[in-house]
Amino acid sequence: MSAMQGAFDPSELQGNILRGYRRAAVRYAVFEVVKPVAARRWLGRSASGGDAEVPAVTPERSWSVRPDYCFNVGLTFAGLRALGLGAAMLAQFPGEFAAGMVRRAVKLGDVGTSAPECWPAPFDQPARVHLVAAIYADDGAHLDAVQRLLEQGDAAQGLRLMGIRNGGNFDGDFVHFGYRDNISQPRFAEIAEHADLGEPIAPLGMALLGHSTGLEGVSWRVPQPSVLGHNGCFNAFRILAQDVAGFEGYLDQTAEQLLADPRGAVLLPPGDEGRIGAGLTRRAALREVVAAALCGRWRNGVPLALSPETPNPEPAVSLTAFDYTDDRRCPVGAHIRRSNPRGAKIVQRVASHTRRLIRRGMPYGPRFDPDRPDHVERGLLGNFIGASLGAQFEAVMYDWVNLGLQDPRITGSNDPILGVNDPATSWFDLPLRDGKPIRLAGLPRFVTTRGGAYLFLPSLPALKFLASLSPV
Amino acid sequence: MSIRSASAALRLVRLRGAEAMSGSVGWLERVVDRLPDSPVFQFLARHVLVPFWAWRTPVAVAEGGPVMTIAPGDNVQRMMNLVMKLKDPSPIGRAKAALAIAQNVDEIYAGLNNVGTVHFARFVLVGDHLCMFSVYDGDFTNYIRDFIATIGSVFDAVVALIDGGDAVIPTEQNVEAFIDWVHARDLYQVPDLATDLLNQQRDGSATETDIRRLPRALILQLQANPNVSLGSGYRAYPGFSAAQLRHRLEVGW
């Protein structure tokens, strides 16, 4: 183990890890390090509180007054090398991070139209994706102002801007496909506001290097010197395009199928449409029942695990404090149960509660208007954060999202929302109260990967350490 | 030996006759094509030609374990073939290995149960090597990682007996290094189909016993990498996960 660490000081972390900023807009700027000396100088200024020319890296803290913008940085393995980190230090980073997202494509399901060969610039040149800066604000003017800073002085000298991606909320916490997002996250004892949310508290080592992990006795390697690795974490940054027309079309098609199937009446007894929503037609109500089953939450966020019959339970239920102890309420294959089975029985018993992900995301692209269908790209700018990409993000993507290994009843099927589905072979079981489920077939792939990178999110002291590397 | 060289000589005679009739391909070319069967050539090939060839055309030891795929049926019942060199290959050292396994049988069963994705696992002593062969579902790193979390101490006891093992114990504190270490000892799985092996060098004119029919990439790989798995293993029925089988057989998963 590394040298003794002092008490945990959250203000040494970048601010977008243990909690979200909840701003309305985000801009990711992707850079190549072209002059390491200038790039390091810039990074050092940014990590040390910034100045008139350099935006400050935002640390973890509780705000009394929200700043105009927040600013954070992540580095790829190639980026750490380009900054001048030596081979011996680089060698201590985990293999999947060193390989980078592109070389893990098959494992992540990035095949076919999601394959890295199809990714647009700058992600078509992964070797030059070195640093991803994220600017968060409530309006475009602030994003522009920070971007201008990134195009002058040391930044302009040391870094080449390869591309940007803009995201923004269009309907509060609702995202494309019409679900409410940003509800559940791992909670940490070290963050005061997390105490009373009724969700299990996650060990700090689930998020950060250098702390106990959820796997008993197991610790991840902390790249040395300790200042470099300690309190750092990894982020799978993903640009995920969503086919909203395809998704809504699939709900239409399935509703038609259920209208014709006598078991549709078991799923939703005729006359009960009102409990799904006031004034809904039977077809519209069935669409919502299917949408809820695919996700594990009604579109308004209410979890099926607590309210399988209606999105508007009375009294209201918690959105976060639930489990899958009553196995039949939420489909085993539903997106949120697949990607976090919580306390449900799973095949990999020892891995229960250990593959958790911190999710920080924002939609991109305009809201889809079903009356004026278009082909504009829209989706999610997602960040899936944890102390180990292999044990968390990749384990979830490969074993759970795309193979369904955690429960024999879904093994061989993919996540209905996110998975690499092929309509010829895909299936999803809708549980019925009286036994045998209704098997839905023909799910296409609704989410396509359009870019991304594995990033290391260093602590502030680690950023300063990187800035202080001797010239190469 | 003598029978084989006699038959090679005979074939040479026949070849000359054939050449006289066809007239299109020189007898020397034909001799070269059939050379691999001759003992002199085999000796030269093994000790001179292939080493020289390998030196001219260096290849990296191919990555071990099953190939990555997204087909669900190929992601269950995957083979791990670990071949690990014993520190002490004497009968005493090998007896120690036997004891290390036997002393931990209960833990091994507990591990299989908690990890949930393993079908079979066995340990075999082959010469100076301790081998661990297993059939597991899903991702290799998850399998190893979950095993470390469950019975890391058993791994420690076994790995302590292996050449180079000290660097990765205790495994619980060296998870990444241990996974890489195991991966490096998991045998390369030669492609299942001859067509996959040969597709880089299709040569329609090659005949049955012709060296042109042997996959060159494989020869070079085998020069660099003596132990390989021939294919990814064969199943007598379509792939199912261990939990699917247990579920269907109603023995609990």
Ligand code: HEM
């Ligand atoms: C465009 C793609 C995606 C969409 C539309 C989507 C949608 C959603 C929605 C609506 C929720 C419920 C809101 C909440 O619990 O906060 C959710 C939760 C979740 N998603 Fe996704 N998601 C996407 C991609 C991913 C990816 C790539 C992963 C990771 C492998 C993932 C893992 C999770 C997890 C872990 C939860 C929380 C489950 C829980 O805490 O019980 N999602 N997602």
